[in-house]
Amino acid sequence: MRLDTLYFTNIRNHRETELFFSKHINVFFGLNGAGKTSILEAISLASISKSFLNTPENSLINFNQEKFLARVRAIRDRGTDFTIEITKVTGGRKKITSSFMDNMRPKDLIGSLPIIILSPDYKEITAGSPENRRRFVNTTISQISNNYLSDLFSYRKILKQRNSLLQKYKKEKYLDQDEFNIWTNKLIEYGTKIVNKRAEFITQFEPYFSKNYDIVSDRKEKVQIIYKPYGFDDLKYKELDKEMIFEKLNKLSLEKRKGELTRFTTLFGPQKDEIELLINNFLVKDTASQGQHKTVLISLKLAEFDYMKEVLNETPVVLLDDIFSELDSKRTELVIKRILNNLAQAFITITEDDKIKNIMQPSEECFYFYVNNGEVQLIEEEI
Numbered sequence: 001m002r003l004d005t006l007y008f009t010n011i012r013n014h015r016e017t018e019l020f021f022s023k024h025i026n027v028f029f030g031l032n033g034a035g036k037t038s039i040l041e042a043i044s045l046a047s048i049s050k051s052f053l054n055t056p057e058n059s060l061i062n063f064n065q066e067k068f069l070a071r072v073r074a075i076r077d078r079g080t081d082f083t084i085e086i087t088k089v090t091g092g093r094k095k096i097t098s099s100f101m102d103n104m105r106p107k108d109l110i111g112s113l114p115i116i117i118l119s120p121d122y123k124e125i126t127a128g129s130p131e132n133r134r135r136f137v138n139t140t141i142s143q144i145s146n147n148y149l150s151d152l153f154s155y156r157k158i159l160k161q162r163n164s165l166l167q168k169y170k171k172e173k174y175l176d177q178d179e180f181n182i183w184t185n186k187l188i189e190y191g192t193k194i195v196n197k198r199a200e201f202i203t204q205f206e207p208y209f210s211k212n213y214d215i216v217s218d219r220k221e222k223v224q225i226i227y228k229p230y231g232f233d234d235l236k237y238k239e240l241d242k243e244m245i246f247e248k249l250n251k252l253s254l255e256k257r258k259g260e261l262t263r264f265t266t267l268f269g270p271q272k273d274e275i276e277l278l279i280n281n282f283l284v285k286d287t288a289s290q291g292q293h294k295t296v297l298i299s300l301k302l303a304e305f306d307y308m309k310e311v312l313n314e315t316p317v318v319l320l321d322d323i324f325s326e327l328d329s330k331r332t333e334l335v336i337k338r339i340l341n342n343l344a345q346a347f348i349t350i351t352e353d354d355k356i357k358n359i360m361q362p363s364e365e366c367f368y369f370y371v372n373n374g375e376v377q378l379i380e381e382e383i
Contacts, residue, residue: 001114001314002345004073004081008042010065013374017042022367025339025346025360029353030371036349039376040117040319042070043347046084047113048139049094049106052319053121058090066090074113077314084113107153111143114308118301119321125300126277126284126293133275140304141201144311148197155190155270162187163265170264187269188249194270195229195245199237202227202275208303216299216334221279223296230272294326302338309342318346324355333359340365 007018013035028036037053041060044052051060061068071085082099086109096104098112124132142149162183169175206225213223227237231252235244252268260267277284277296284296308316318339324332336359339346350356353368360366368379 001077001317002075003043003317003347004075006039006042006046006070006072008045008068008070010063010068011042011045011060011070012038012062014038014042015063015374017374017376019369019376021345021347022365023345024343025336025348025356025366026369027348027350027353027356027366028369028371028376029350032351034371035374035376036371037119037321038374039371040321040347040349043072043317043319044115044117045070045086046072047109047115047317048143049086049096049109052117052119052321057088057094061088061090072113082112084109107146107149110149111146111312114143114312114314114316115319116301116305116308116316117319117321118297118323119319120323120326122301123293123297126288126296128285130272130274133277134271134273136300137198137201137275140205140308141197143316144308145197148194151190151193151197155187155194158183158186158190159266159269159271166260166264166266169261175261184253187266188246188253191249191269192242192246195232195249195273196240196242198270198273199227199229199240199245203238205303205307208307209299212302212306213295213299216302216331217295221292222281223284223299224276224278224281225300226276226278228274228276229270230274231268294331298327298331298335302335305338305342305344315342315344318344320346320348322349322351324348324350329355329358332356336360 002023003021005018005020008014009016017039019039028039030036041051041053044050050057067087067089069085069087071083073081073083075081084096084098086094086096088094094106096106096109098104101108125136138152142152162180165175165180165183202225209225210223229237232248235248249268256267279288279292279296284293288296305316305318332355336356348356362368362379370377370379
């Protein structure tokens with residue numbers, strides 16, 4: 001997969017930007033606040049229907065405008081091309097259209113243009129709360145399995161409805177047991193699907209992670225990624241099947257019922273799962289050095305790339321937002337070479353371009369774009 005062109009309007013400090021890309025490396029350099037990350041956000045919008053940054057959608061629209069637009073033309077590995085366009089009016093819903101479907105929902109879009117994203121904010125995957133690691137797993141699986149994404153949407157709606165009943169009980173001291181049981185059964189049904197898919201994914205993903213960590217770290221330590229479904233301490237995730245998961249969630253629903261009626265919220269289910277990252281059997285989030293955190297995160301993302309490419313039989317597009325400022329020259333060169341060796345296309349933001357120019361000069365393989373106050377200029381020297 002590669003992007004041929006990108007056109008977008010009114011996203012942050014860009015009024016109107018149209019870009020044509022190299023098949024491989026595309027570097028955007030300039031001062032902080034120049035609008036480099038906004039280019040990656042426009043690509044993200046056309047891929048997963050939202051910015052990869054944790055930011056309100058309406059904040060993307062700038063210049064006192066009422067609407068943003070992002071459009072990409074992409075070409076699959078086998079040569080077929082398609083377009084995706086996403087627009088949003090302030091206060092309104094997004095409209096998504098493509099060559100293959102009009103009026104798409106976000107869950108229809110995700111997976112059409114597979115992307116791998118790495119930015120400084122993603123350090124929370126290794127150092128932050130379980131929610132960050134669940135988000136990493138959910139995002140990866142969702143791009144390869146539309147069924148998982150649909151089940152995840154359904155589960156969140158069911159969880160919201162069940163918690164609403166518990167909050168109503170808090171106020172009114174009355175709980176409709178029949179209705180509550182219906183939502184509990186649905187929660188268990190969809191929770192079973194999610195836990196089962198996560199267990200399958202982590203089992204398949206672990207070798208990719210270990211292999212990439214060996215490459216990035218020169219085999220200095222042993223790493224693991226372990227799935228811990230909430231309340232499943234007596235069961236090994238690699239041995240789970242749907243029947244076992246269903247029975248366990250049903251048992252947990254009964255065990256937690258009294259506590260739920262006291263705390264007025266759901267106390268079991270995959271929204272409480274943990275995914276542990278370990279180095280030499282110690283938790284990364286508790287014991288890893290700053291350098292180890294970076295190495296683990298890069299290894300996770302390289303593993304995500306390898307896994308998605310094999311499962312989808314399609315090369316993901318790579319977005320790297322200001323990560324090379326935090327990497328030494330050895331790791332920078334390793335990441336660039338991995339991208340090129342996999343014939344992948346990457347979009348890189350960086351403050352100073354010298355760090356990458358020491359590895360790759362401007363050429364047909366590597367385009368350099370200077371970004372200043374929302375204006376983008378292709379640097380044509382040596383191309």
